[in-house]
Amino acid sequence: xxxxxxxxxxxxxxxxxxxxxxxxxxxxxxxxxxxxxxxxxxxxxxxxxxxxxxxxxxxxxxx
Numbered sequence: 538x539x540x541x542x543x544x545x546x547x548x549x550x551x552x553x554x555x556x557x558x559x560x561x562x563x564x565x566x567x568x569x570x571x572x573x574x575x576x577x578x579x580x581x582x583x584x585x586x587x588x589x590x591x592x593x594x595x596x597x598x599x600x
Contacts (some may be wrong), residue, residue: 539566540566541564541565541566541568542566542568542594542595543559543561543563544557544598545563546547546559546594547568547594547596547598548590548593548594549568549571549592549593549594567599568595568597569595569599570596570597571593571595572593572596573594574590574593574594577589577590
């Protein structure tokens with residue numbers, strides 16, 4: 538299964554049909570760029586992007 542990104546919070550999902558963060562099934566395979574957040578509490582990038590949970594996130598949703 539190709540990785541998909543949630544259109545709501547941009548979390549990259551590799552399995553399943555719903556986002557574990559928001560619970561929505563609004564996923565797309567049309568995304569580009571990604572960032573991996575290992576420590577959301579201390580990460581300056583996570584703060585700037587508004588990310589509060591560790592994980593892989595798409596930087597841009599293409600559709």
